[in-house]
Amino acid sequence: MIYAIIRWIINALFLMIISYLVPGVTIANFYIALITALVLAFVNAIIRPLIIVLTLPLNILTLGLFTLVINGLMFWFVGSFIRGFNIAGFWPAFWAALIFSVFSMILNYFVDKKYER
Numbered sequence: 001m002i003y004a005i006i007r008w009i010i011n012a013l014f015l016m017i018i019s020y021l022v023p024g025v026t027i028a029n030f031y032i033a034l035i036t037a038l039v040l041a042f043v044n045a046i047i048r049p050l051i052i053v054l055t056l057p058l059n060i061l062t063l064g065l066f067t068l069v070i071n072g073l074m075f076w077f078v079g080s081f082i083r084g085f086n087i088a089g090f091w092p093a094f095w096a097a098l099i100f101s102v103f104s105m106i107l108n109y110f111v112d113k114k115y116e117r
Contacts, residue, residue, distance in 0.1 A: 003111065006111075007107065007111065008034070008037055008038065008041070009034070010107055011037040011040075011041075011100075011103075011104065011107070012030060012033040012034045012036070012037040013033070014037075014100060014103040014104070014107075015027055015033040015036055015037055015085075015100070016030060016033050017103075018096050018099050018100055018103075021099060022092050022095050022096045022099065023088075023092065024087060024088030024089060024091070024092030025079075025086070025087055025088070025092050025093075025096045026085075026086045027084065027085050027086075028083075028084030028085070029084065032082065032083075032084035032085055033085075035082060035085075036078060036079075036082055036085045039078050039082060040074070040075070040078050040100075043074050043077065043078055044074060047074065047077075048070065048071075048074050051070050051073075051074075052067065052070060055070065068094065068097070068098060069094070071094075071097040071098070071101060072090060072093045072094030072095075072096075072097045072098070073090075073093070074097065075087065075093040075094075075096055075097040075100070076089075076090060076093035079093065
């Protein structure tokens, strides 16, 4: 349980960093980043798998690259209803989702290795 909370806080920190790296992505404060990280986790756990299944033929046709577009759309979707987390359009959402995915992958690698025992 404590590891999930730590990941949540680190993901919120990643979102704050992304708001400085990607023009067009703004986050009002750390509290909004915490809420956004939580909502992104729920959207990626519930809605994203359904979208991937529905777009499976297109995903197969593009050899999985359409998943990057889906990630960007999920990021943009979350930005559309959380006040204080603003995304200027699809491309900032796409790049922010790509950077967030890389950060999360690195985080999961180190956390899973450390607590695998």
